[in-house]
Amino acid sequence: MRAKFSYIDDCIKIGEGIFPVLVIENKKLYRGVLSSFLNSCEEDYFVFSEDFKPFEFSKDGCFISEPIFVDMNSRKLLGKLDGYMQQTANDEFAEDTTEVKAAIARLADKLKAFCDFDCEYSDETDTSAIIKLMGFRFSAEFF
Structure with missing residues (x-):
């Protein structure tokens, strides 16, 4: 670089x-x-x-203004971690990711059928939404 x-x-x-x-x-x-x-x-x-x-x-990139007190769980670094996890889920765990998406779609169908009024949901569950839901953070032991 x-x-x-x-x-x-x-x-x-x-x-x-x-x-x-x-x-x-x-x-x-x-x-x-x-x-x-x-x-x-x-x-x-x-x-x-x-x-x-x-x-x-x-x-x-990431600018670290205080190298001794780096906030590893800053919004920017967590975004990069989520991006890495999303890529890994799609590339290395594609079958598992597909199963999770199918399970979410089944749950959404059940919830919609159970509901007393007409409602809709997004049938496109993307991997990034699933990763964000998991709330990955850097462990305190990491740094």
């Missing part, structure tokens, strides 16, 4: 075992860069790319 900082000519390489340090001595520029990361506006100063294809840092 590479990052292009608007005030430097060369790209900054980022990867496993590579820990670049960017020192910004200009206080105004430093505040601007820090503020852009805190407000998810990194593109004001940086272009991030993987295999020379730009990507949005706010979607595929």
